[in-house]
Each structure stands twice: as C-alpha cells, then as structure tokens.
Amino acid sequence: xxxxxxxxxxxxxxxxxxxxxxxxxxxxxxxxxxxxxxxxxxxxxxxxxxxxxxxxxxxxxxxxxxxxxxxxxxxxxxxxxxxxxxxxxxxxxxxxxxxxxxxxxxxxxxxxxxxxxxxxxxxxxxxxxxxxxxxxxxxxxxxxxxxxxxx
Numbered sequence: 001x002x003x004x005x006x007x008x009x010x011x012x013x014x015x016x017x018x019x020x021x022x023x024x025x026x027x028x029x030x031x032x033x034x035x036x037x038x039x040x041x042x043x044x045x046x047x048x049x050x051x052x053x054x055x056x057x058x059x060x061x062x063x064x065x066x067x068x069x070x071x072x073x074x075x076x077x078x079x080x081x082x083x084x085x086x087x088x089x090x091x092x093x094x095x096x097x098x099x100x101x102x103x104x105x106x107x108x109x110x111x112x113x114x115x116x117x118x119x120x121x122x123x124x125x126x127x128x129x130x131x132x133x134x135x136x137x138x139x140x141x142x143x144x145x146x147x148x149x150x151x
Contacts, residue, residue, distance in 0.1 A: 003145055006078035006101075007034040008071070009094035010086030011042075015111070015134045019082070022138030028145050033074040035067060035093075042067055067093075075101050080144075082137055083127075085112035085120060095123055102126035109137055 007016045016034060023030045036042045046062020053059040071093075075081055081101035083094050101108045110127040111134070112120055124130045129140055139150045 001029065003028070003030045003141065004077060004079045005030055005032050005141070006074045006081045007032055007084070008075070008081060008097040008101075009084035009091050009111075010088075011035075011037040011039060012086060012088055015084050018134035019137050022135060023141060026138060026142050028138075028141055030141060030145070033078065035071055035074070071097060072100070075106060076104065078106060080107045080109060080141070082109045082111060083123075085110070085116050085123075087113060087115070095120075098123045098126060109140060111137060 005019075007019065016032070016037070020032055023032075036045070043060070043063050045066045046064075047053055047059050049066065050062055053062065075097060078101075081097070083098040083101070085091055085094055098108060098110060108127045109129045109131060110120065110124055111131050113132055117124070131137060131140070142148050142150070
C-alpha cells in the first residue's frame with residue numbers, strides 16, 4: 001500500500017527534501033505531492049497563461065486561483081497532509097491548506113518552531129500531530145506504515 005503525502009507550506013528551506021530523503025532511507029512506500037515551489041512561477045502562473053493584468057490584485061488573483069486547483073487536488077488525493085510554517089514569512093496559504101485538509105478529514109501533521117506555538121494554536125488543534133522537525137515527520141510515517149518506533 002502506497003501512502004500519499006502532500007507537503008504544503010513554507011518554500012524557502014529544504015524541509016521537503018529532508019523528508020523525502022528520510023523516507024527513502026527508511027524504505028517507506030510513500031509518494032509525495034506539493035505546491036509549485038518556484039516562487040516566481042507560482043506568483044506569475046496566472047498571467048503567464050491567461051494574460052497580463054494592469055492591477056496587482058488581479059495578477060495575484062489569477063495566480064492564486066490556478067495554484068488552488070493544484071493544491072486542492074493534491075490535498076484531496078492525499079492520505080496525510082504535512083503543513084510547514086517557517087520562520088521568515090507569513091504563510092497564509094499554509095493556514096488555508098491546514099484548514100482545508102482538516103475539513104476534508106485528512107490526517108494532518110503541522111510543523112513549526114516553538115515561536116509559532118501561540119499564533120498557530122487553532123491550527124495545531126486541528127492537527128493529529130504537531131512537530132518541529134522533518135525527522136519527526138519521517139518517524140511518524142514509519143510508525144504509521146510499519147508500527148516501528150525510532151531507535
């Protein structure tokens with residue numbers, strides 16, 4: 001049985017790579033999906049495909065809507081959704097993704113540092129697990145798939 005995991009949220013660090021490498025090393029049967037992590041492509045996809053806009057609002061709106069198609073599809077098809085909140089930027093889209101996943105009844109893992117504990121308390125309350133590191137996500141996946149605890 002292949003577990004489908006959607007990796008959402010912060011795009012400025014290598015946390016996704018750390019999880020995928022950890023899953024490979026643990027030889028877990030997991031496939032991954034994620035949003036487009038090229039920031040410029042993500043921002044400009046709408047106008048690149050559907051035409052330029054004079055106002056920034058409509059430029060952003062077109063991109064957000066196209067990205068929502070990908071995100072909704074990925075979350076709907078996932079068994080587990082991991083949402084990472086990073087330190088550098090406010091990830092409002094990550095908060096939406098977490099809420100959407102929870103509303104669909106998806107198993108939700110939220111990852112963030114201790115500084116975000118209070119502002120994300122409602123998001124954390126919707127999660128089945130709240131962690132700080134990619135390694136903890138890999139360990140959760142190993143436990144869920146194989147019933148194996150970390151050494």
